[in-house]
Amino acid sequence: MIRHTVVFTLKHAKGSAEEAAFLKAADILAKIPGVENFEKLRQVSPKNNYAFGFSMEFADQRAYDGYNIHPDHVAFVRDRWVPEVADFMEIDYTPLGRQPVERPRPGGSAAAISR
Amino acid sequence: MITHTCVFRLKHAKGSDAEASFIKAAKVLAKIAGVQELSVMKQTFAKSPYSHLLTMKFSNRAAYDGYMNHPDHVIFTRERWDKEVVDFMILDYEALGRNPLPRPRPGGSAAEAIRPRIPAPPKART
Numbered sequence: 438m439i440r441h442t443v444v445f446t447l448k449h450a451k452g453s454a455e456e457a458a459f460l461k462a463a464d465i466l467a468k469i470p471g472v473e474n475f476e477k478l479r480q481v482s483p484k485n486n487y488a489f490g491f492s493m494e495f496a497d498q499r500a501y502d503g504y505n506i507h508p509d510h511v512a513f514v515r516d517r518w519v520p521e522v523a524d525f526m527e528i529d530y531t532p533l534g535r536q537p538v539e540r541p542r543p544g545g546s547a548a549a550i551s552r
Numbered sequence: 553m554i555t556h557t558c559v560f561r562l563k564h565a566k567g568s569d570a571e572a573s574f575i576k577a578a579k580v581l582a583k584i585a586g587v588q589e590l591s592v593m594k595q596t597f598a599k600s601p602y603s604h605l606l607t608m609k610f611s612n613r614a615a616y617d618g619y620m621n622h623p624d625h626v627i628f629t630r631e632r633w634d635k636e637v638v639d640f641m642i643l644d645y646e647a648l649g650r651n652p653l654p655r656p657r658p659g660g661s662a663a664e665a666i667r668p669r670i671p672a673p674p675k676a677r678t
Contacts, residue, residue: 439596444643460648481554482644490645526641528559530593530605533575 438531439495441504444480444487445525451488459521462513463491469507471500487526553646554610556619559595559602560640566603570636577632578606584622586615601639616644 449455460477467475478490495501504510564570575592582590590608610616619625 478645529597
């Protein structure tokens, strides 16, 4: 399991119609194949400036990669995320004790993870 | 429900005994009253400066505050976190669509925070 999260602030005024429209538009992400447990969150810690978060889970790296290149995700990023998000940070995490799914690396070897 | 997350980077080498010791110590926080579903995870987004994530849930703000002030949490923060964590960020989440849980405010009423809110005048934001 990989949990993909992004925490962000919008350019829009708090409570504005534009803010609500952006958050509603994000629902399309939940329908992309491989996306599980999609959540739209309010970030409430005063120790950072982010206002919202999205969180979703993927069964494996293949599902995650499929999401990243899915046309609905690409269109959302291009048409809504880039124009409307002021600041963001991505955090992904997996349970401890499992090796991450290896991605092919030019000149690299998957054997690098064995100790 | 509040999900409390601390994403962090340790000073210890990856896979070291010191790293394992820290993670084991952090899991003791699960015993503090009010803490639900505590877990320590591995942060895997390549561009992030953080290596781990500590996450837990609280049913309400009182449970959250009780954890923050609990002696075992205070001691863990002082004896382990402050000494072994080199960088971190705290992110707390509630489900969208609800107003934030009211916090006690001097001179304020918790009730007013849960009434339907009139949108505040736009503030200059950059």
